[in-house]
Amino acid sequence: MVSGADDVRAFDHVHVPKEPSTATPPAPQPPEQPAAPDPGEAPVHAEAGDCVVVTGPENAPKVESKGCTEKVADLCKVVKVVDNTFDLDKRNGVADAALAQQLETDKFVLCMEPVKN
Numbered sequence: 001m002v003s004g005a006d007d008v009r010a011f012d013h014v015h016v017p018k019e020p021s022t023a024t025p026p027a028p029q030p031p032e033q034p035a036a037p038d039p040g041e042a043p044v045h046a047e048a049g050d051c052v053v054v055t056g057p058e059n060a061p062k063v064e065s066k067g068c069t070e071k072v073a074d075l076c077k078v079v080k081v082v083d084n085t086f087d088l089d090k091r092n093g094v095a096d097a098a099l100a101q102q103l104e105t106d107k108f109v110l111c112m113e114p115v116k117n
Helices: none
Strands: 051-055 062-066 075-083 097-103 106-114
Touching: 051 106
Parallel strands: none
Antiparallel strands: 051 062, 051 075, 075 106, 097 106
């Protein structure tokens, strides 16, 4: 075998080891968060003066905040909010309708009057 600069050989199966990577590994991803609930599914802790629409069955009502000037069916204005209770009688005749709600640890009653528009 002759060695030197003129000795050139072709290899089609040469394995060249890669040098160790210096790239930064990807950052860990946070766990996927559940989708936010549909606004109509979560209780609305409205304030007196806010307007809402209540839909769904009596045993599982859905409340959605609305503008008081919107032209929608069954629009009600909250005239009083009674906190820390589910007792519908706490409205004390202030409103035509009342709805008990719970939002996390808060429980409250929305006292409402229909909006005529």
